[in-house]
């Protein structure tokens with residue numbers, strides 16, 4: 001993969017296309033001479049060095065990594081045109097690409113029918129799903145687990161609907177008995193299940209929640225912003241294979257959110273929302289004097305809360321999917337490598353005297369904490385923070401993240417811990433780069449040394 005050559009092709013293809021429209025004079029108001037550009041660019045790249053090396057496997061912290069070169073080139077090439085996927089008129093080619101890429105996402109989840117589109121983010125995609133849910137269940141609230149993404153509560157506020165946080169079990173998945181108690185009040189119209197929680201990658205039991213949908217007449221929305229692409233590993237052979245039930249059940253959910261800018265190799269600005277019933281498009285009806293549609297088909301701008309959206313984001317996803325499709329043999333290989341990396345690291349941690357596994361990884365997030373002199377929550381909290389800070393400051397740095405967990409769950413999973421605080425930070429590493437698989441032993445060795453210091 002020669003990014004230099006690919007980028008040159010991108011620029012040349014745009015110039016070629018532009019030439020067909022004949023010459024015109026660029027305006028001097030926008031002229032920038034190359035020396036001034038060079039000076040500004042040097043300062044700019046200097047500033048950009050103030051970043052963590054998300055691309056490198058020594059970065060094993062949050063859900064961050066650069067896009068695939070195919071996405072970079074797809075984005076750049078389309079951005080040189082700058083289509084707006086609000087409507088076919090804003091960019092016919094990228095609107096078509098968006099439809100095709102969204103169809104591939106729908107197929108990946110097993111949807112036979114769908115209405116869907118890309119969004120700027122998972123947050124906006126969830127907002128759209130909850131907006132439609134509110135229109136269908138006016139006056140009723142939304143239930144989600146306390147481990148659901150924090151934006152669900154916020155968006156309930158935005159939509160003016162009541163949010164009902166539901167407690168979780170010891171492994172951080174929604175407690176179905178507690179959920180049923182909330183449903184019995186009749187105040188809930190929609191249940192959000194998270195397929196891969198942001199903190200620990202816990203997969204909530206979508207298959208079991210579907211039974212409650214029949215019993216209480218609620219909608220089921222699956223937030224798979226982070227975990228969605230792991231559906232490619234459901235029932236896969238080998239250690240990376242995942243239990244099938246929750247993933248297969250997603251095909252029955254009323255709506256789904258997935259973030260191609262997390263595991264889909266895309267740059268930021270790429271979330272997606274899918275509805276199983278295409279007729280929900282009716283809730284988006286709008287009229288304005290300056291938008292018009294030149295064909296009878298349903299336009300993306302007619303089924304989205306956002307107006308302008310980057311056609312380049314759709315182009316990037318489409319081009320990526322041409323090369324690495326969302327299938328088990330395609331993108332699934334990259335997720336499988338991350339999953340195997342998480343399993344391998346968990347095994348190493350279990351054999352370690354300096355680190356302890358917080359809980360077994362369900363997807364590619366590993367959670368662990370340093371073994372401390374006194375097994376108290378306050379010591380674990382301080383040691384986790386010290387490892388985080390010292391890891392970053394080291395000459396041979398390693399980047400992890402911390403996760404705050406409550407005392408109840410910590411002591412339920414680790415009964416020998418002494419509860420001298422209401423919770424503690426533990427360490428957390430998202431192994432979302434396939435390159436992590438080869439690097440796990442080094443990561444472990446670094447973390448062991450930091451923990452033992």
Ligand SMILES: *Cc1c(COP(=O)(O)O)cnc(C)c1O
Pocket residue numbers: 120121122123124126149151194196197198223224225226227259271
């Ligand atoms: C990341 C995430 C979100 C929010 O998505 P953004 O793209 O960051 O806005 C929502 N839900 C879950 C489960 C997530 O992991």
